[in-house]
Amino acid sequence: MIIALTAKGWDIPAWVENLTAQLPEAEIRLSDNLGDLSEIEYALAWKGDTDFLKALPNLKAIFSLGAGVEFLTQIDDLPEVPVVRVVGDDLTARMCEYVVWQCLMHHRRQLHCLEMQKQKIWDQTADAAASDFRVGIMGIGVLGEAAAHKLKMMGYQVSGWSRSPKTIEGIDTYHGPDGLDVMLAKTDILVTLLPHTPQTEGILNLDLFRKLAKDGPLGGGVVINAGRGKLQVEEDIATAIREGILAGASLDVFEKEPLSPDSPLWDLPNVILTSHIAAISAPKATTIHIAEQIRRNEAGEPMTGIVDMKRGY
Ligand code: NDP
Ligand code: OXD
Helix, strand or coil: EEEEECCCCCEEEHHHHHHHCCCCCCCECCCCCCCCCCHHHEEEEEECCHHHHHHHHCCCEEECCCCCHHHHHCCCCCCCCCCCCCCCCCHHHHHHHHHHHHHHHHCCCCCHHHHHHCCCCCCCCCCCCCCHCCEECCCCCCCHHHHHHCCCCCCCCCEEEEECCCEEEEEEEEEEEHHHHHHHHHCCEECCCCCCCCCCCCCCCCCHHCCCCCCCCCCEEEECCCCCCHHEHHHHHHHHHCCCCCEEEEEEECCCCCCCCCCCHHHHHCCCEECCCCCCCCCHHHHHHHHHHCCCCCCCCCCEEECCCCCCC
16 A cells, blocks of 8 residues: 655654554655655645645545645645544644643733742732633534533533534533624633634634623633634734733634744733644554554545535535
């Protein structure tokens, strides 16, 4: 079996090593040395050089090395084979950690505490309880739902919003545009775990920020975006922070990555930036998932994590 691999900027030797460990029968070819294209049956890709995907006549499936697939859905004339994304405990656990971490950063005023330390000030101001915070999650899919349960366990009031209706025990759920407005009006901390699609692009904008609750413990909304950078209008985030429409933000993803050193986001008060590290795909866990899907496909069994290319996620 011949597998093509491309993952610009990632540790390719680690991916080859893990893939080989999981699928010893496979030959791995990198995208800059593919050989006879008709021999390639599976392709594993993460952004960068993906043009070659269109030229593989005997492809059986394409695997995204992450949970997001917009870099594939945006390609015209992609071969009509299943596109499979990462769905797995390791990635989900990492994202849950990020969401809980960032909620606590704002709830427990970590930046303020660090400033007090810097100034050697003894400040015993008590924080509100977790149960005083209403956390709304836009995108209550695999990652959003797992994060919702973790937050709920910690005592937060948790709501979730999706495209289609959902029932999740202990979580208030909303769907569609009307549902979103209802959720936003009772949200202090907004977590975004949406995919980037034409429908979600630019959804985190000034209009939306103005709809967040203003009567919560922080006196204004906080936005945590670990979905995709194209969901957010960065100019609007800067305006919203400067004008007090938002009380804070945590951003892991950006309209253009890496974020330019000239971006005003770096220096905004109460804004925490990370470099798209919320949930990086680990080579071992991811290749175990992919190898399992390939084995299923070869055995004529259904794969898990197949993307609905029409929906775009
Ligand atoms: P899922 O496909 O499981 O969940 C996506 C959720 O978004 C679903 O609840 C879906 O609704 C909802 N949704 C999609 N479009 C709309 C819309 N137009 N209106 C309302 N709701 C919508 O994806 P995952 O949870 O696995 O991953 C989510 C995203 O997280 C990925 O696409 C990726 O962009 C990002 N990500 C970021 C990482 C990072 O390190 N920063 C790491 C991993 C992922 P419905 O349930 O009705 O389909
Ligand atoms: C992903 C990511 O989509 O890391 O998995 O962004």
